[in-house]
Amino acid sequence: MTTKTAPxxxxxxxxxxxxxxxxTVDSLARLTSWDQETEMPPKAxxxxxxxLSLLSRLAHERWTSPKLGELISACxxxxxxxxxxxxxxxxxxxxxxxxxxxxxxxxxxSEIADTSSRAMEVWKEARSKNDFKxxxxxxxKTVGLAxxxxxxxxxxxGGELYDALIDEYEPGVLGSEIAEVFKPLRxxxxxxxxxxxxxxxxxxGAPDEAKVDRAKQIEFNKMVAEKIGxxxxxxxxxxxxxxxSESIAPGDTRMTTRYYEDHxxxxxxxxxxxxxxxxxxxxxxxxxxxxQPIAKYISLGVxxxxxxxWENQVGRSRAFWEWITPIVKKDLAPxxxxxxxxxxxGCVNIIEPSFIRVEADxxxxxxxxxxxxxxxxxxxxxxLAIADxxxxxxxxxxxxxxxxxxxxxxxxxxDIHWSMGAIGYFPTYSLGSLLSAQLWDTIQEQVPGxxxxxxxxxxxxxxxWLRMNIHSVGRQHTASxxxxxxxxxxxSHEPLMRYLEKKLRPMYGI
Numbered sequence: 318m319t320t321k322t323a324p325x326x327x328x329x330x331x332x333x334x335x336x337x338x339x340x341t342v343d344s345l346a347r348l349t350s351w352d353q354e355t356e357m358p359p360k361a362x363x364x365x366x367x368x369l370s371l372l373s374r375l376a377h378e379r380w381t382s383p384k385l386g387e388l389i390s391a392c393x394x395x396x397x398x399x400x401x402x403x404x405x406x407x408x409x410x411x412x413x414x415x416x417x418x419x420x421x422x423x424x425x426x427s428e429i430a431d432t433s434s435r436a437m438e439v440w441k442e443a444r445s446k447n448d449f450k451x452x453x454x455x456x457x458k459t460v461g462l463a464x465x466x467x468x469x470x471x472x473x474x475g476g477e478l479y480d481a482l483i484d485e486y487e488p489g490v491l492g493s494e495i496a497e498v499f500k501p502l503r504x505x506x507x508x509x510x511x512x513x514x515x516x517x518x519x520x521x522g523a524p525d526e527a528k529v530d531r532a533k534q535i536e537f538n539k540m541v542a543e544k545i546g547x548x549x550x551x552x553x554x555x556x557x558x559x560x561x562s563e564s565i566a567p568g569d570t571r572m573t574t575r576y577y578e579d580h581x582x583x584x585x586x587x588x589x590x591x592x593x594x595x596x597x598x599x600x601x602x603x604x605x606x607x608x609q610p611i612a613k614y615i616s617l618g619v620x621x622x623x624x625x626x627w628e629n630q631v632g633r634s635r636a637f638w639e640w641i642t643p644i645v646k647k648d649l650a651p652x653x654x655x656x657x658x659x660x661x662x663g664c665v666n667i668i669e670p671s672f673i674r675v676e677a678d679x680x681x682x683x684x685x686x687x688x689x690x691x692x693x694x695x696x697x698x699x700x701l702a703i704a705d706x707x708x709x710x711x712x713x714x715x716x717x718x719x720x721x722x723x724x725x726x727x728x729x730x731x732d733i734h735w736s737m738g739a740i741g742y743f744p745t746y747s748l749g750s751l752l753s754a755q756l757w758d759t760i761q762e763q764v765p766g767x768x769x770x771x772x773x774x775x776x777x778x779x780x781x782w783l784r785m786n787i788h789s790v791g792r793q794h795t796a797s798x799x800x801x802x803x804x805x806x807x808x809s810h811e812p813l814m815r816y817l818e819k820k821l822r823p824m825y826g827i
Contacts (some may be wrong), residue, residue, distance in 0.1 A: 329398055329408075330390035333609055335388065336411070339379035340608030343401075344566040346372035346430070351563050351571055353434065355555045366434035373430035380418040389415055393740040403611060406793045410610030412686035413488070420469045429462050433738040440736035441558055447724040449707050456735055457703045460696050463740040467697065479697040482741030486617040487748065489795060492694055495744045499687050502747070502810040509818065510680050513668045514823035520663025527652040537648045538574060541641070545627060546780040547592050548599055560587040560675060564598035567607050571595075581649065582665050583676050591631040594625030597778065600788025611791035616740060619796050621749020622756060623783065629679050629750075630757045630816070631779070636705040636771035638662045649671040666824060670718035672727040680817055683750065684717045688731070697740065752796075754813035755804045 346369055353365050379385070392398050399405045443452035463482060470481035476491045482491055492823045535556075543549050552570035560571035572591035576584045597620055606612035614620050631637055638661045643660065645653055668678045674685040674734040692709070695701035701709055710729040711722045717809060722728040734742055764778050786803055800808050821827075 325400060326395055328388050328394070328395065329404065331512065332385070332388040332392055332411070335379070335382075335385055335607035338608075339376055339385075341566075342376040342379060346376060347563055348475040348565050350434075351565065351733040353437070354557045354561070355573060359438070362435065362438040367715060369434045370427045370431035374423050377418065377421070377423050377426040380415065381421075381423075385415060386419070400672075407606075407611045409610055410792045414610065417470065417485075420471070422469070425452045425462070425465060425469065425533070429466065429738050432462060433736065434456055436736040438740075440730070440733065444558070444726050444730045444824075447726045447730070449725045449730060452730065452736070453703055456706075459735060459738050460487035460703060460728060460740065461736060464697055477694070479694045479741065482533050482693075482697065484741075484743065486739075486742050486745050487796065488616055490618075492690075494746075495690065495748070498751070498808065498810065499683075499690070499744075499747065502683060502751070502813070503687060505810060505814045506680055506683060509814070510668065510670075510684075512827055513680070513821065513825050516827045518824070518826035520667050520824060521660065522664055522667055524617075524656050524660055524664045525580040525582055526651060527581075528578045529652050531576050531578065531651050533649050534581055534584055537645075538585060540644075540648070541585065541590055542572075542592045542595075544774060545589070545592060545631070545776045546596050551599055552595060554588065554591075560591050562591040562594040562598070564595075564601075564603075564686065580662075580676075581653075586628050586632055586665070587675060590624045590628040593627035594620060596783070597623040597625070600784045601791055602789060604721060606791070609791075611793060613792050615792050615794065615799060616796040617745035619753060619787065619799065621745050622752035623749075623787070625746075625750045626753035626757060626783075629710060631771060631776070633665050633679065634768060634771055635662045636768050638665070639772040642766075642775045653714065666782055666821065668821060668825075670720055672714070672720060672722060673731055675732075679750075681718060683747045686743055686747040688713050688717060693740055693743060721738045748808065751808055751810055751813050752800060754816045755800065755806070755808065757816065758812050759804050 348369055349365065349372060353369075355787050357365060381408070389408065389412050392404075393412065398408060432455070436452075436459055439455045440452050443449065466480065466601070467478045467481040470484070472478045473480050473491065476493070480491045481778075483492055483495070487495075509661075537552075539549070539554050542554055551568045552572065554573060555571065555573045557573035558575065560572075560574045560618075562570065564570045572588075572595050574584050574587040574591060593709065597614060601612050601614065603612045638658050642656075642658045642661055646656075666678070670681050671677050674682065674689075677685055688710075692701065692706070695709075696703070696706075706729050707725060714722050714728070716722050734740070760779065760782055764782055767782075769779050770776070770778055787799070790799075794802060800806075
């Protein structure tokens with residue numbers, strides 16, 4: 318990010334130095350967490366929890382030190398700094414982060430880190446054994462700690478306790494506002510999904526029935542990530558129980574996916590999703606502003622817009638499969654030799670209710686998200702007891718998707734987020750999908766031929782637009798400000814529905 322600014326005052330320089338040190342401690346915690354999810358031997362789990370607990374406490378102490386508060390106040394009273402748009406935004410966001418952090422006692426931050434580290438290991442075991450009762454006491458503790466954290470923050474005016482947790486991921490947004498966004502989305506999606514279910518035409522899933530060597534898939538996915546823009550010298554792709562990406566530090570952004578011998582498109586979609594996250598992190602101006610809000614993402618909804626755009630608008634487009642089909646047939650041979658562009662394009666656009674959120678199609682995916690959103694609100698309010706969660710979940714899946722959950726691994730144990738203590742995160746997945754469709758309309762207008770370029774393996778024009786308009790600006794804007802600035806309208810379900818109907822109606826003959 319290049320900006321012409323006046324020389325920094327001594328207070329501002331010291332403030333930025335302090336933030337860099339605090340973020341460095343945080344980065345050590347992220348690195349330690351990454352190792353736990355990818356390489357850590359099982360017997361290290363107990364002490365790993367102690368390590369993360371200590372690192373979280375040390376970072377929190379730096380983020381909440383009285384000296385930091387004094388420096389923020391000094392910068393707020395400096396008229397030269399406040400007249401500079403970038404630095405004024407930076408100081409505003411530092412104040413927000415500081416005020417929130419100082420509401421949490423270090424003991425609670427430490428306990429949450431310790432609990433999440435231990436809970437994740439139990440979740441992995443419980444998921445592998447289809448045993449919710451094994452995870453239940455840890456989920457009870459995790460939800461209890463989340464409720465304590467929300468109470469420390471305090472419910473916003475006109476809001477509920479859950480809103481204090483949403484604010485951690487989607488600043489300034491209330492659960493009631495999200496519900497109002499989801500209401501027309503559900504109303505539009507439900508009959509459309511039902512219409513597709515009765516459609517006269519249907520793509521075949523045959524490409525995902527083929528057995529594809531895991532080692533070949535790993536190399537193939539790395540190639541795709543790098544081709545669309547991921548800098549492999551500043552990160553890498555690994556394997557974990559649940560796909561995720563993690564920004565460790567400047568020049569170090571890591572991501573994971575998971576693999577199956579069949580359904581090679583699931584790991585490809587997961588990789589493109591996580592690459593979208595990683596491209597955002599690699600595009601932020603961290604080298605210059607590490608630790609400062611202007612080197613951080615705006616919200617998780619905006620973050621998800623990046624991952625969903627690369628996963629769906631790119632990875633599920635026909636143009637993308639025109640480019641990649643010959644590579645698939647060469648690199649993943651011989652299992653996929655007999656399939657062509659239409660086969661793969663149809664396969665990745667099958668609309669069919671399924672159990673696993675991260676493997677769901679573009680349309681039914683949002684019913685999964687809305688389920689979790691409603692579930693979290695009920696858990697935090699106390700309207701839903703942890704012990705009743707499996708039955709509640711299974712009933713809701715039956716109602717929304719028409720499916721009977723066969724086991725808890727495909728039910729309420731499928732996601733890692735609750736074991737991590739990440740409650741309030743789930744609605745951002747659909748908010749991001751709505752934004753990705755809205756951004757895609759703008760991008761197609763401003764970058765003519767961008768989608769046609771995918772058929773030639775040309776992804777730089779899209780990435781360049783995202784770098785210039787979203788990645789490089791950090792947190793200078795709120796999510797709603799950015800949405801209106803770039804698209805000229807507030808967030809809406811309509812662009813997503815237009816995108817889905819334009820693609821799927823011809824494919825399904827409806």
